[in-house]
Structure formats: structure tokens, C-alpha cells
Amino acid sequence: MSEEVVGRAGFHAKHTKAVSERSAILHEAMRELDQQSIAYWAARNPNIVVADEPLNMAMVNDSSGGFARCTDRRQVLDYGESRVGLLSRKLREDAPDKNGKMTGGTVTTSLLVSHLPKSMCEEIEDFYPVLDSTTGEPVVDRNTGEPMRRSRWIAADRDEAVKYFEAVVDYLAENVIPGGRDAVLGYDIQFSESTPHIQIVADTFAADPRKPGRLRVDTSRAWFSHRDVRDEQGKVKSGPAKMREYHEGLKQHLIERGYDISPDFDEERHLAGMGKEEFGRSMDAERVAVAEREYVETKLAAKISVAEKDSKAAWEYKQAAKAELAAAEKERAAATAELEEAVEIKRRAKADGHREGYENGRLEAQVQLAEMTRLAEGERAEAARQADAARVARRALEETEERLEAELARVVEEPPDFKRFLDTPRKDGKTMRDVYNRAMAPVWASRASRAALLDEVRQEAKHSGAYDLEL
Structure with a gap:
């Protein structure tokens, strides 16, 4: 009522x-x-x-x-x-x-x-x-x-x-x-x-x-x-x-x-030159436009919510990958330092002319070199895996955004019959387009606001490395 x-x-x-x-x-x-x-x-x-x-x-x-x-x-x-x-x-x-x-x-x-x-x-x-x-x-x-x-x-x-x-x-x-x-x-x-x-x-x-x-x-x-x-x-x-x-x-x-x-x-x-029947039809058209506005707004909100969640998940996943890569780089640096230390031990043993020390140093260096090489290869493989996973996540996000944009374009497109009705002149030469535009103005404003929000999420993700992270 x-x-x-x-x-x-x-x-x-x-x-x-x-x-x-x-x-x-x-x-x-x-x-x-x-x-x-x-x-x-x-x-x-x-x-x-x-x-x-x-x-x-x-x-x-x-x-x-x-x-x-x-x-x-x-x-x-x-x-x-x-x-x-x-x-x-x-x-x-x-x-x-x-x-x-x-x-x-x-x-x-x-x-x-x-x-x-x-x-x-x-x-x-x-x-x-x-x-x-x-x-x-x-x-x-x-x-x-x-x-x-x-x-x-x-x-x-x-x-x-x-x-x-x-x-x-x-x-x-x-x-x-x-x-x-x-x-x-x-x-x-x-x-x-x-x-x-x-x-x-x-x-x-x-x-x-x-x-x-x-x-x-x-x-x-x-x-x-x-x-x-x-x-x-x-x-x-x-x-x-x-x-x-x-x-x-x-x-x-x-x-x-x-x-x-x-x-x-x-x-x-x-x-406006509208009689009682024409005015009644215009009111019905406005009711339909309001209902369509509510439908589009609901669908748009749901799509944007999914996009926001997908974008956030991808961002969090890539942040984790970036953190793991940083840890791997740190461990690899430590292994390199230990390897250099082993090489120095070998050099000192050789310089002192102590065969036993030289031999021990050489063996120790070889063991440490082999271990460090193994660790480095493992870290390199893990880093490559993380990079591949990040690329897959990025592509999935891009495909989600493409589907969203296509769906939104379909949702907001005016059906041909409805468009003809809006643009058909009345007796006074005007059309129902003005009535429809007034009813749909809040939809377009809401849509622009949500689009801006989605762009903001994207930009934040890019700024944080969610889109352009180089592994």
C-alpha cells in the first residue's frame, strides 16, 4: 500500500x-x-x-x-x-x-x-x-x-x-x-x-x-x-x-x-498532451522500468560481488606466492654464503700446504657444494612452480573479468521491442525515453559507482603486484 x-x-x-x-x-x-x-x-x-x-x-x-x-x-x-x-x-x-x-x-x-x-x-x-x-x-x-x-x-x-x-x-x-x-x-x-x-x-x-x-x-x-x-x-x-x-x-x-x-x-x-489512456500506459511503462532497474541492480550487485571475491582471492594467493618466493631467495642467498665459506676453507687448506687439511677442506667443500646445489635446485623448482601457479591464477581472474563484462553488457542491453516502445513518438511528438531515463537514472548512477569500485579493486591489486607480479 x-x-x-x-x-x-x-x-x-x-x-x-x-x-x-x-x-x-x-x-x-x-x-x-x-x-x-x-x-x-x-x-x-x-x-x-x-x-x-x-x-x-x-x-x-x-x-x-x-x-x-x-x-x-x-x-x-x-x-x-x-x-x-x-x-x-x-x-x-x-x-x-x-x-x-x-x-x-x-x-x-x-x-x-x-x-x-x-x-x-x-x-x-x-x-x-x-x-x-x-x-x-x-x-x-x-x-x-x-x-x-x-x-x-x-x-x-x-x-x-x-x-x-x-x-x-x-x-x-x-x-x-x-x-x-x-x-x-x-x-x-x-x-x-x-x-x-x-x-x-x-x-x-x-x-x-x-x-x-x-x-x-x-x-x-x-x-x-x-x-x-x-x-x-x-x-x-x-x-x-x-x-x-x-x-x-x-x-x-x-x-x-x-x-x-x-x-x-x-x-x-x-x-505533455497525454490523455487518460496514454498517461496510464506511461505509468505502466514507468512501473516496468522501475522493476527492470531493480532487477539489473540486483544482478549487477551479485556479479560485482563475485568479481570482488575472485579478485581478492587472486590477490591473496599471489601475495602468498610472492612471500614464498622471497623466502626461497633468502634461503638461496644463505646457501650461496655457506658455499663461499666452504670454498674459502678449501683455499686456506691449500695455501697452508697441509695435505690433510687440504684434503679435508676439499672433501668438506665438495659435500657442502653438493648439498647447496641440491637445495638451490629445489628452491629454483619451487619458485618456478609458484610462478606457474600465479600465472594460472592471473589468467583465471582475467577470464572471470571477461565473462563478467560480457554478462553485464547483456544484462543492461535494451531489448529491441522495448527500445522501439521508448522511441515511438506520442501524439505530442515526444517519446517515453524521457520517462524511462528518469526511472533508470538511479540504476546508471549505481552502476557507475560499482564499476568505479571494481576498478579500484583492480588498481589496488595491480599496485600490490596481484596482476603484474614477475616470478
Whole structure:
């Protein structure tokens, strides 16, 4: 369960041009109005819990400043068409520009989506499987071998949730949607998916100040850049700047009404052009990336631990070989000194002319020479054996390091399918690469730290003669 649940408020806005697209929007948003729509969307959206579809609430503008329960999507479409008939100018259709791109059409419709803060929800852990965005199959956590799962959040109090969403509609109608409450064609409060949310369908029309009783398209004034809308410095205000102001105003509006929400702003979601389904997929991708990070980190730690142990063992073995060689050299030096002493005895005996002494000295020298020669040969053979053993240990260590480096390269390599998913552009032109890079940043930092540690062990071994010991 989440250690700390933070209530966040905001909304996502998506705009379309053709009035005819409203039918498709409402087919999903108000699917609970007929069983065929429920079945159609449940087969395409794994977040939908069919048993909870009756809890959803479809509302339509009652033409009197309020909203009434909607029983047929046609009611919303008819109300919207009545407002199209009040436009003072005809709607423009898209036309190809010099590059063949269709552009220039009038933006007529806005879909605004806002979720219930998690501080007003109850969590049902491990409710949904995490699905692969390419295959649709459950993703298996390589750390546990079990399918990954995620939570579902349901309203702790549905009546309070409805009041919250009504407060959101009030703010957006009074401060954001250009035509006010009249421009809100309808909305649907949904309790049947992974998080309770509201989908608001509005047009982009407002009163035409030059023609009383008529409407004009105010899309740019409300949502994008327009020469008539400027900031305090007199500069044309951008669309993202307007969205920040709208979100700040919404949060203040809700806080003043006693809702426990955080004042921060989630730019990653609300300014990146991601709708509820795309954002959900990005969260699943981030969960997979985090799990992969933990797996790679665990494997890396195990491999480095083995390498450190092997390196330490090789270093200790070679240090022992070096000590034994030094002892052998010392004994050989002592034998050489004794041999030289015997030669000196022989020389003195010969110089004194004492045959017996000379003969004894000669015999003693020969005996000692033979013994010292035997000892020296033994020490030389032992030194050669130690040198061979050290070379074998060094080669074994080098082979271990080569296997480790190859294994690490394989572990951290991105699978082709996952790489394609990360680099596939979203609707806003961006990719999931940024989300993945943020999730994997701790892995790369840990990996660099451990690589540095392994290099330090190697350098210490080299400095101590573990790698370059000449026997």
C-alpha cells in the first residue's frame, strides 16, 4: 500500500476540429447509456470494470444554466448543434498547406478530463495486471517471476466525489471555457475505471461582442496564443502559460472549498498532451522500468560481488606466492654464503700446504657444494612452480573479468521491442525515453559507482603486484 497518499487536482485538455467527432467522444464518455457501447469499450480498455458501469453519471446542459441527467447521447449532440447554428461565421474546413499537411480548420470542441484526488479514494491493491504496450500480455517481474500488478482507486464516498466534480465544472465553466456554462454541452462522471474521473465536453464558442445574440469561435483566446491576450509585460500569452494559470486557479478554488489537495502542478501530464489512456500506459511503462532497474541492480550487485571475491582471492594467493618466493631467495642467498665459506676453507687448506687439511677442506667443500646445489635446485623448482601457479591464477581472474563484462553488457542491453516502445513518438511528438531515463537514472548512477569500485579493486591489486607480479 502507498505509504503516503497525496491529493492532487488538475485537468487535461484535448481539442478537436470537426463537429462530427463529438459523436465518437460521447460514445466512449457516456458508454453506460447502452449495453453495446459498454461491451465495445470494455473489450478495448482493460481498466473498465463492467459491473460498476451503472455507477457512472451522464449529464446534459438543460439550456437554463444547469445540467440534467442524460438518457441519450443525442441530447448532448442536439444541444451542441443548436449552438453551432448561432455562429456569426461559418466553420472552416482543413485544407492542405504547401507541404500537403491538412491545416487551418476551426477547432470546435474541447474534451476536459479531471481525476478525483487520491486523498478522496480507497486503494484496492494488485487489482489490475500491468500489460505490455506492444503485445497486450501481462508483464512478468524478473525479480520475482510473478506477473506485475497495479492498484485500482475507488471513491471513498461517491456523493462527496460528485460534489468535487461539480466544483471542478463550476471553476472551468466560469474561468476557462470561453463560452461559460452555456458552452458545456455535457459531462460524465465515471466510477468504473482505475480512478474516478469526469469527462467534460464543451464547445469553443463565446458571445460575439459585435453581433448580439450570435457566437464566435474563441479557441485561441482561451487555449492557445492570441494577439488580444497578453501578460503583465505586454507579451502575447502562450498556451502553456494559460494552462498554468488555469491549474493554479483550479487548485485555489478547490482549497478554498476545503478540499485537501497539493498545490503543485504536474506538468509532465497536463502539458505533455497525454490523455487518460496514454498517461496510464506511461505509468505502466514507468512501473516496468522501475522493476527492470531493480532487477539489473540486483544482478549487477551479485556479479560485482563475485568479481570482488575472485579478485581478492587472486590477490591473496599471489601475495602468498610472492612471500614464498622471497623466502626461497633468502634461503638461496644463505646457501650461496655457506658455499663461499666452504670454498674459502678449501683455499686456506691449500695455501697452508697441509695435505690433510687440504684434503679435508676439499672433501668438506665438495659435500657442502653438493648439498647447496641440491637445495638451490629445489628452491629454483619451487619458485618456478609458484610462478606457474600465479600465472594460472592471473589468467583465471582475467577470464572471470571477461565473462563478467560480457554478462553485464547483456544484462543492461535494451531489448529491441522495448527500445522501439521508448522511441515511438506520442501524439505530442515526444517519446517515453524521457520517462524511462528518469526511472533508470538511479540504476546508471549505481552502476557507475560499482564499476568505479571494481576498478579500484583492480588498481589496488595491480599496485600490490596481484596482476603484474614477475616470478
